[in-house]
Amino acid sequence: MAFNLTSRLLTHRLKSCRVAFSTVSSSGRLSVEHDRHNRRFTVTPGSGAGVHECAVLHYSFIGNKEVDLMSTFVPDTFRGQGVAALLSQAAMDFVAEENLKARISCWYIKKYIEENPQQQYKDLVIT
DSSP states (O other), X not given: OHHHHHHHHHHXXXXXXXXXXXXXXXXXXXXXXXXXXXXXXXXXXXXXXXGGGOEEEEEEEEETTEEEEEEEEOOXXXXXXXXXXXXXXXXXXXXXXXXXXXXXOOHHHHHHHHHSOOXXXXXXXXX
């Protein structure tokens, strides 16, 4: 019984480490998953999609309370559907919620912040 309780607590803890954001696109519902262990946000377009069909935003910690939002990649099959913007929003929301500062290395995320001039995002960016 102790193992079962420990297993449930661990499962709950692992689930609580993932953050999901979602939106509806022309092709259906898309959701962003935050994989803290691998320091990335991902969107998978639907059931049966392989890892190579996954959109991803990578980040790394560059200081105690600083992250570098390094890159985004969206496969050709679902470009133009707002997936990169969804990934960027999720990453910036994470930065805000965790009270971090962000260095923006990715050209797309820079563009996203310029096109969505929310002061809370701009205040989080390391210039």
